[in-house]
Amino acid sequence: MTKEQFLTKMQDEVLDREDEITMESNLDEIEEWDSLAFVSFIAMANTAAGKKVDHAAVKNAATIGELYAFLQ
Amino acid sequence: MAGKAYIKKISYILPAAVEENTDRRLRRKTGIIHRHICPEGKTAADMAQEAAEQLFASGADRESIDFLLFCTQSPDYPLPTTACLLQHKLRIPQRAGALDFNLGCSGFIYGLGLAKGLIETGQARNVLLLTAETYSKYIHPEDHATRSVFGDAATATLIEAAEGTKEGIHSFVYGTDGSGADQLIVPTGGMRGHTQNMNGNEAVDEYGHKKKNANLYMNGAAIMEFALRVVPEAVEQVLEKAKLSREDIGYYVFHQANHFMLDYLREKSNLTECPYWDDVSEYGNTVSNSIPIALTDLLRKEHGKRLENVMLIGFGVGLSWGGCLVDLSRTV
Numbered sequence: 001m002t003k004e005q006f007l008t009k010m011q012d013e014v015l016d017r018e019d020e021i022t023m024e025s026n027l028d029e030i031e032e033w034d035s036l037a038f039v040s041f042i043a044m045a046n047t048a049a050g051k052k053v054d055h056a057a058v059k060n061a062a063t064i065g066e067l068y069a070f071l072q
Numbered sequence: 073m074a075g076k077a078y079i080k081k082i083s084y085i086l087p088a089a090v091e092e093n094t095d096r097r098l099r100r101k102t103g104i105i106h107r108h109i110c111p112e113g114k115t116a117a118d119m120a121q122e123a124a125e126q127l128f129a130s131g132a133d134r135e136s137i138d139f140l141l142f143c144t145q146s147p148d149y150p151l152p153t154t155a156c157l158l159q160h161k162l163r164i165p166q167r168a169g170a171l172d173f174n175l176g177c178s179g180f181i182y183g184l185g186l187a188k189g190l191i192e193t194g195q196a197r198n199v200l201l202l203t204a205e206t207y208s209k210y211i212h213p214e215d216h217a218t219r220s221v222f223g224d225a226a227t228a229t230l231i232e233a234a235e236g237t238k239e240g241i242h243s244f245v246y247g248t249d250g251s252g253a254d255q256l257i258v259p260t261g262g263m264r265g266h267t268q269n270m271n272g273n274e275a276v277d278e279y280g281h282k283k284k285n286a287n288l289y290m291n292g293a294a295i296m297e298f299a300l301r302v303v304p305e306a307v308e309q310v311l312e313k314a315k316l317s318r319e320d321i322g323y324y325v326f327h328q329a330n331h332f333m334l335d336y337l338r339e340k341s342n343l344t345e346c347p348y349w350d351d352v353s354e355y356g357n358t359v360s361n362s363i364p365i366a367l368t369d370l371l372r373k374e375h376g377k378r379l380e381n382v383m384l385i386g387f388g389v390g391l392s393w394g395g396c397l398v399d400l401s402r403t404v
Contacts, residue, residue, distance in 0.1 A: 040332060043296050046340070052297065
């Protein structure tokens, strides 16, 4: 998955948010990064990237870019 | 001759009280707008009774019932068996067998499997399968994430013996993984947590959702991963057992958990081009009721369409899953 594809999926599918995000966006400042988005991210990583990611590590991530790293 | 088991009739009821999910993003993601809530003083058994009476009012004969199966995780008492109370309340003949079984979102599939076993071994001819659930009573009022997903409901299904050799309910697969039991649990109320204070141990998670000992706990991410692991595999196994391909299936009806989970399961199961039921808007996740509710709505919507092979997959608390094919062409 390219960075562009990832950002689109994060914005439209996982976060369901109108305002644009970047790899540098802080998760603390994204209101939509809640329990629902967390479950969505786990599911997106599984279906789109075939990855079973560490839940605790995802919860400790600080930026959108750090979430992208889990899919590599 | 024992005959083959068929679903003859399905009926459902929803409590009158409704809670609304007002947050637009929550609605879009979960697909859930309204959820029905069982009132104080009323139980799952009361709702199951109503669903069964509705089935009898539509032409099912209570005198013909020779087995009653009741699927719930919200029984009236630890003992006696709630199905026995329902036999009496529903004026089902005393010659009928009756039992409860404790399963959640996979329960309807297991109920169909039990009914088929009873019918096709000649032990019963008309099985009344009831499902009823009131998870709202288990959820902490300030656990907004869990509360916004679950709704209460009850269903009644008549499974009867039909002459002939064509299968009406078949190609079952089952699965169990008790290692995930703590991912979806009410930890008190049974003997294991008997000495714990039901109202004690109030905890708040990192998102502000509250829970006490007696409340439902759900690890949504773990349940999502579980479903993504077992459901696509179960689809393949059912198809293989039935010697059918994806295109032979008239409809795919999975447990209606929520819209985004159904979407991911559809993608992972390679069903994006197949007829697939996804409708939780007016019910939410109704646990063991979701599949029979969906089948009733499907029969209304697709009346007369090709429904000889409808695939059902249930999955959830246990962790437990199951799948099968049903022929709805004789269901009225």
